Amino acid sequence: MSDKRLRLALQSAGRLSEGSLQLLNQVGIRFQKSSKRLYSSSDNFPLDLYFLRDDDIPRYVGDGVADIGVVGENVVVEQPGLVDITHRLGFGRCRLSIAVRRSDPYDGPDSLTGKHIATTYPNTLKRFLDEHGIEASVHQISGSVEIAPGIGLADAVCDLVSTGSTLLSNGLREVETILHSEAVLVSTPNLDPELVTLRDELVFRIGAVQAASNHKYILLNVPNDRIAEVSAMLPGMKSPTVVPLQEGAWSSLHSVVKEDDFWEVIDRLRDAGAEGILVVPIEKMIR
């Protein structure tokens, strides 16, 4: 067994920090995190952690100073060509949108012609404008983009949105979404083959946690003459487990249902005579 260690870059403090640490916890990776330290090391997985500013992560991973990283897809798209996206992580969801003053008319991207647009995402915005053949001037500013139209610095903004309340409270309205983003696991191109094995082990564990969070374990009682009918509603991972109950002509069925299908399946099960339905969260799921 090689003694190589995988180096993972994470956001040190910010919107992705908690989700990143929670994910490591869910995949069973143990380490000490102190708020002052920029470095930590796991004692139960060959993983070293570097805590960085999110904007620096693609560069560090791209240069091979770290092997992999967790960062918003929006940051990766803004700094293209540095890293490969290996796996989507499903947290830190947001969108990069263009917004104009609420009172300004807008009927499609052409309305942006000749406008001044403030953003911290100049490359992504320019790409959008080019794709639509729009000539507009892009002002790169480093923060508080949403106040730019109010103080006369710009006519429009291009910024990240999650709930939309920041835009609303600054008198702006969202008119174009140019990117949907979530946290992603990125890798340095040409990752050392031994480190690829470690990275893939990590991705395998993450996949098991993600699959589990999208499914529930379900237990229910059904009359024996309904087992076939009810089983057909519960495809599960293979087919449901059937355990006879001690009393009467009833059995207990155990299976797995998708979170998205859950309420619809429950209604159909009840209609088919199922009783005593228990639904339990799953921690890890390996198919």
Ligand code: PRT
């Ligand atoms: O210090 P560092 O450089 O590491 O952090 P940062 O301040 O640059 O980034 P941070 O922590 O704000 O965001 C990190 C990542 O979280 C982003 O790159 C996105 O991938 C993701 N993310 C998810 C968001 C949001 N949601 C979000 N709402 N990043 C920023 N926002 C901001 C947005 O810029 C705007 O100011 O929140 C405001 C809008 O929020 P709503 O809810 O009012 O729409």
Ligand code: ZN
């Ligand atoms: Zn940042």
